[in-house]
Amino acid sequence: MDIYLLAFLLIVLIGSVTVYIYYLKEKHAHLNTIERGFCPKCQQDSIVMTDKRAGGSCGTKLVTYECEICGYTNSFSVDESCSGGCR
């Protein structure tokens, strides 16, 4: 096994994992901002929930938020406690 190829693969792997973790953190930060009622992009309190649908499993909802000022839109998987309709 070529040590340089191995090192290259390792760097690519670490790189993609880092990007993925960063993406999740940023998404989580966006959700925190939105839950306080602010748009993560333009920082105005103009964020509105435009869509909410049940996700794959019980208690998980796919919620879409949109900013009325700058047009920012994003969807989040939100875990919610079951309120009827679930076993």
Ligand SMILES: [Zn+2]
């Ligand atoms: Zn905005």
